Amino acid sequence: MAATSASVSAAGEAPLLNQRNLWCFGIAYYCVYYLIVRWYEGVYGWSAGLDAFAPEFNTYWMPILKIEVPLEFATASFIASYLWKTRTRDFSTVSNREILRRHFHHFVWLVAYANAVYWGASYFTEQDGTWHQTIVRDTDFTPSHIIEFYMTYPIYICTGIGCFMYSYTRLPYFAKGVSLPYLLVVVGPFMIFPNVGLNEWGHTFWWMEELFVAPLHYGFVFFGWFALGILGLFAQIFDDLTGLIGKDVCPDV
Amino acid sequence: MSSTQSAVRSHAEAVQVSRTIDYLGLFILFFVILGGFHVHAMLTMGDWDFWSDWKDRRLWVTVTPIMLVTFPAAVQAIVWEHFRIGFGATLCCISLVLGEWINRYFNFWGWTYFPINIVFPAILTPGAILLDGVLILTNSYLATAVFGATAFALVFYPCNWVIIAGLHMPVEYHGILMSIADISGYHYVRTGTPEYIRMIEKGTLRTFGKDVAPVSAFFSAFVCIMIYFIWHFIGRWYGTTKFLQQT
Numbered sequence: 001m002a003a004t005s006a007s008v009s010a011a012g013e014a015p016l017l018n019q020r021n022l023w024c025f026g027i028a029y030y031c032v033y034y035l036i037v038r039w040y041e042g043v044y045g046w047s048a049g050l051d052a053f054a055p056e057f058n059t060y061w062m063p064i065l066k067i068e069v070p071l072e073f074a075t076a077s078f079i080a081s082y083l084w085k086t087r088t089r090d091f092s093t094v095s096n097r098e099i100l101r102r103h104f105h106h107f108v109w110l111v112a113y114a115n116a117v118y119w120g121a122s123y124f125t126e127q128d129g130t131w132h133q134t135i136v137r138d139t140d141f142t143p144s145h146i147i148e149f150y151m152t153y154p155i156y157i158c159t160g161i162g163c164f165m166y167s168y169t170r171l172p173y174f175a176k177g178v179s180l181p182y183l184l185v186v187v188g189p190f191m192i193f194p195n196v197g198l199n200e201w202g203h204t205f206w207w208m209e210e211l212f213v214a215p216l217h218y219g220f221v222f223f224g225w226f227a228l229g230i231l232g233l234f235a236q237i238f239d240d241l242t243g244l245i246g247k248d249v250c251p252d253v
Numbered sequence: 254m255s256s257t258q259s260a261v262r263s264h265a266e267a268v269q270v271s272r273t274i275d276y277l278g279l280f281i282l283f284f285v286i287l288g289g290f291h292v293h294a295m296l297t298m299g300d301w302d303f304w305s306d307w308k309d310r311r312l313w314v315t316v317t318p319i320m321l322v323t324f325p326a327a328v329q330a331i332v333w334e335h336f337r338i339g340f341g342a343t344l345c346c347i348s349l350v351l352g353e354w355i356n357r358y359f360n361f362w363g364w365t366y367f368p369i370n371i372v373f374p375a376i377l378t379p380g381a382i383l384l385d386g387v388l389i390l391t392n393s394y395l396a397t398a399v400f401g402a403t404a405f406a407l408v409f410y411p412c413n414w415v416i417i418a419g420l421h422m423p424v425e426y427h428g429i430l431m432s433i434a435d436i437s438g439y440h441y442v443r444t445g446t447p448e449y450i451r452m453i454e455k456g457t458l459r460t461f462g463k464d465v466a467p468v469s470a471f472f473s474a475f476v477c478i479m480i481y482f483i484w485h486f487i488g489r490w491y492g493t494t495k496f497l498q499q500t
Contacts (some may be wrong), residue, residue: 048414100260114284121288122352177496226489231331
């Protein structure tokens with residue numbers, strides 16, 4: 001991987017894979033951020049998050065909710081608008097080398113998306129299970145929900161929007177239409193977020209803390225399946241890459 | 254864009270690019286599948302996997318393989334056919350188990366203080382290796398469904414026996430017959446304590462002798478065959494390469 005960058009950098013042009021973007025944006029940004037979030041949960045979950053009617057709950061938890069939601073809307077809007085505004089309008093001037101470089105940028109976006117999906121759908125979702133089987137909820141906006149539903153889910157949605165928009169505006173293969181598997185892999189998990197509404201409504205309606213596999217949660221399952229769209233997306237990406245570095249254009253391969 | 258100009262400049266660079274893409278792709282596939290599979294797993298069979306006192310001889314043995322043969326079947330349908338990758342099921346199960354272990358340690362233990370020997374996840378990898386092995390050896394989805402999915406379910410209980418056996422030891426506690434897992438559960442009361450909701454080992458199970466787990470495993474195996482077929486086609490559907498509008 002390092003050789004890919006080094007060999008190209010020696011030629012005096014931008015590397016195909018920007019390692020700094022990969023490690024800083026794709027990996028470190030999400031991990032460091034969520035480790036800080038987890039530390040905050042550990043400290044203020046027990047000390048200020050047990051009673052939604054207590055003053056300390058309004059001090060330590062509700063401000064996070066009030067700040068994060070508008071910030072996420074703004075971020076998603078900015079990412080989509082920026083990528084659309086700076087889109088490539090004429091692909092005939094873009095070399096195959098540049099398209100390959102953009103594929104690597106796209107992979108960095110997808111690494112970030114995979115990272116964000118892991119933290120949101122795996123780490124903080126199952127964490128919610130143990131918190132609510134231990135601390136009986138008295139509000140929709142519990143410490144685990146404020147992080148899981150209103151922070152980690154929107155963050156992977158924002159990242160997914162970024163992935164999709166980058167491919168749609170920068171890669172000719174994906175600019176030719178709306179990729180169905182890409183739509184599935186981004187919109188499916190996106191729909192988990194609206195499903196939160198059903199979940200929260202149901203929890204105010206039925207008392208069902210004792211069963212994490214309760215039917216009310218099946219909406220999350222259904223939309224979680226859409227992550228399998230990554231399979232079709234990979235088939236499309238590799239189809240395009242075969243054209244870029246396949247035998248017909250690179251006799252050495 | 255020139256369609257004849259190569260994007261790479263040498264054989265060596267083509268190999269480097271190809272390998273780099275492989276690593277990145279594997280990372281992405283691993284963690285996206287982890288996220289989707291973990292949501293699916295925790296919300297369809299999660300309670301049985303969370304707590305050792307839910308890991309009984311009937312529902313745990315039945316529900317877990319049926320719910321977990323799904324993603325492996327879907328992933329195998331695409332990665333074997335399109336990429337000739339023979340470890341689709343193993344990748345799914347290893348990613349799921351990794352996600353579960355991280356969670357059980359840092360959250361079940363690290364945040365809500367349940368001991369690890371109450372909240373460890375089930376072992377899934379041997380069944381997944383069998384599922385992949387059958388597909389690689391036979392190159393047949395039909396054979397994989399019939400023999401692989403059956404094996405996936407049948408080996409589930411034996412593979413987990415090494416970690417669950419000690420917790421199923423019978424003990425007499427205040428004059429009542431219990432298991433070690435029961436007693437552990439009583440000391441760590443949750444809203445999901447099974448004796449409260451009366452789901453675990455109910456009915457005639459505890460008077461049914463030793464034959465419950467094999468019967469449950471075989472029933473699970475039969476259902477797994479059907480589920481494998483269904484999810485194979487679900488995988489194919491998600492593996493579509495269509496575009497919604499061609500311009």
